[in-house]
Amino acid sequence: MKFNTALESIKTYEAGKPIELVVREYGIDKDQIVKLASNENPFGCSPKVKDAVRAIIDNMALYPDDSMVKLKSALSNKYGIQSNELIIGAGSDQVIEFAIHAKAHSGSKVLMNSVTFAMYEIYAKQVGAQIIRTASREHKMDEFYALYQEHKPSIIFLCTPNNPTGDGLLASELVSFIEKIDNDTLVIVDGAYMEYARFKDPSYAVEPGDLVKRFNNVLFLGTFSKAYGLGGMRVGYGIACAPIIEALYKVRPPFNITTLSLEAASVALEDELFVQECIADNFSQMERYKEFAHAKGITVIESYTNFVTLLLPEEKNSSKIAQELLKKGMIVRDLSSYGLNAIRVTIGTRVQNDRFFELTDSLV
Structure with a gap:
């Protein structure tokens, strides 16, 4: 079957792995998985x-x-x-x-x-x-x-x-x-x-x-x-x-x-207080990522969002690190497909961020 030839040069968009897929692939208990890959609000909605x-x-x-x-x-x-x-x-x-x-x-x-x-x-x-x-x-x-x-x-x-x-x-x-x-x-x-x-x-x-x-x-x-x-x-x-x-x-x-x-x-839109509280917590927790990156000699791009991009040194491979974290139930975004040796991490709750630092410490 022939399709529109314009499709031949298009790469399928790769979304962050869903929790359910990690459960099936690695047999990890759902409650032990932390998803910090898709820049969702970790506190959910109002x-x-x-x-x-x-x-x-x-x-x-x-x-x-x-x-x-x-x-x-x-x-x-x-x-x-x-x-x-x-x-x-x-x-x-x-x-x-x-x-x-x-x-x-x-x-x-x-x-x-x-x-x-x-x-x-x-x-x-x-x-x-x-x-x-x-x-x-x-x-x-x-x-x-x-x-x-x-x-x-x-x-x-x-x-x-x-x-x-x-x-x-x-x-x-x-x-x-x-x-x-x-x-x-x-x-x-x-x-x-x-x-x-x-x-x-x-x-x-x-x-x-x-x-x-x-x-x-x-x-x-x-x-x-x-x-x-x-x-x-x-x-x-x-x-x-x-x-x-x-x-x-x-x-x-x-x-x-x-x-x-x-x-x-x-x-x-009627509960802006909830949104502002979430954003305030986001930037408070982001400081911990900056401190972690500084201690590890990792460059962190100044972020105006709810995520941080960690540019890794040449001797570290972002794809391998992301995969190792995935095996441990930590979902982050590998940015190698964008030409960057980097991982993108959504700012989570304090507990989620604690888990990221614990699992990543030995990898970087």
Whole structure:
């Protein structure tokens, strides 16, 4: 059977190993496994969310409200935008897919950072677009602008804070770059970890409402999978001027978000205190990783997220270390597929982090 030839150059996205798979492969008791690979909130979601979802469990036989009015109203109030400047996706990566299919095609060029979220390339290649990457690991806007001038891409991806490295862009630097880009180039600002950046240093906080008011070629992405602890519910969103959102709606399938997911995300926005407490604990525990890395002579990338990237010395192999940890029930992310001899570790609870330090101590 023949398939679309564009698929031949696409590598399947490798998600972090689920706990259930580790149980089957290594025979480890489920309660002994610690997953620090997918940047989930280790405290889960707000208790208010759990109560709200239980309360509507009997509604599962009915299709969800496809207007998503409750969630859109909550997000509109949060960011000071209009509902027609919003689109909701099954995770922010679905909104990425919408944007690629709406804007790019065979012959288009898509510009992104050297090391960044893998789905940008995967979705772009699905439509036959050419991938243009910068040379540096971190986002360097002079490199982006030089490549923009040379290639005139249809789409530019800026991931801040960046996944999988954790570094961020100053909001002022981001805005200065966008000001130099023509209106026919779609600039996608992926802010999946923006809640963490805003807490750590407001100068790194990109405000989507401000972007929408200033630019008609910017799409901001947010998600409930990280700080809000709803990775299993799959809810993300895109914020842009109305014409961009209108175009994205033309490639959106109906009922793409479940009733339970819509309710969970809406209620999650009502409990910001829970989210802020989780974020505060995240950065408190992150200091322990910095101390561990310093003691071991390991470079840790300054992180504005809920994870740390540990750059290992040449004599240590990230794939081997990740595999050894896996055998002991500790799931982390090996970044060798990104060209880095590094592991990415989600900041867990104090107990989970204790376990990481204990198991990793002899390996690094």
